[in-house]
Amino acid sequence: MRLVTFQFVDRQPRVGVLLGSAVIDLAAAAPLVFEDPPQPPWSLLDVLGGVPDGMGLDGAAEIVAAVIDQIGGVDDEHLVLQSGSLMIGGVEMLIPLDEARLLPPLPRPSSLRCFESSEQHMAALARLHGGGIPYFWYERPLFAFGNHAAMYGSEAYVPLPRTVAFDYELEVACVIGRSGRDISPEEAGDYIAGYLLLNDWTARDVQREELIAGFAFSKSKDAATSIGPWLATPDELQEYALDDGQFNLTLIARVNGVEQSRGNLRDLTYSFAQMIAIASEGCTLFPGDMIACGAIGGSLLEATNGQGPWLEPDDLVELEAGGLGILRNRIVA
Structure with missing residues (x-):
């Protein structure tokens, strides 16, 4: 995985995973895998620290796999999001990379x-x-x-x-x-x-x-x-x-x-x-x-x-x- 911290339409920074020319918002896509996950936004430190409980990088990988399944099993290296965002529960789950602003992956390391x-x-x-x-x-x-x-x-x-x-x-x-x-x-x-x-x-x-x-x-x-x-x-x-x-x-x-x-x-x-x-x-x-x-x-x-x-x-x-x-x-x- 290629983990990023990004901003979208001037919202709070969020943690995501690059998927071809798109970014998965991990917190937004979490309901595909986790029941009642914490509300977004999450930080990369949250993910590394296990939010939700026990998540870690393995949980992030599960979310990525679920998103790929949701959009039809596309090869993540060649995904091209033509226009707009894909949403889940009214929240953008998959965002075109050119509409996201990448920040330092860890804006403030420990x-x-x-x-x-x-x-x-x-x-x-x-x-x-x-x-x-x-x-x-x-x-x-x-x-x-x-x-x-x-x-x-x-x-x-x-x-x-x-x-x-x-x-x-x-x-x-x-x-x-x-x-x-x-x-x-x-x-x-x-x-x-x-x-x-x-x-x-x-x-x-x-x-x-x-x-x-x-x-x-x-x-x-x-x-x-x-x-x-x-x-x-x-x-x-x-x-x-x-x-x-x-x-x-x-x-x-x-x-x-x-x-x-x-x-x-x-x-x-x-x-x-x-x-x-x-x-x-x-x-x-x-x-x-x-x-x-x-x-x-x-x-x-x-x-x-x-x-x-x-x-x-x-x-x-x-x-x-x-x-x-x-x-x-x-x-x-």
């Missing part, structure tokens, strides 16, 4: 942990402050907490913060689907609700000062994080899965249509399973917690050897990966 799992990017950060990669990075993955309240979706305008060195970071994040503590790498896959593209916007001039001062990244990444356009459940990436738990998935970053970065998830030093194990060590993870892997294939920091030019107002930044779509944002003053 938390955001920003790992640095790429040796290439760690080396670039080390050069930024004139040092080397610390030896302990090779012993375990490291992370800093990000601002989980500053999320932007695909097609959203991202305001330029006070910086002269604004940069993108080409990343993928996973979202936790159920609570767990001291999770082993072998069990970690059972806790992943899905994956999405993530752009960890960064002020490199501010970040350099934080690194030299010995602080974790904070203000340099405080202004914005973009995610989306959808949350892909693990089965959506099955064709890219490798035996070691990594993914043979190519990621590309473009600025104003020109490719600036290219990487592959298989090149991460640490897998998402290892990141989850570290994040849950002595700490409980909850549904909706987000774990970002760090820049893959780089950013302008690597592309320009830290010299710029950096992002400016009106620049269009696109991140793309198979199964995860295109995350597109324009910078504004």
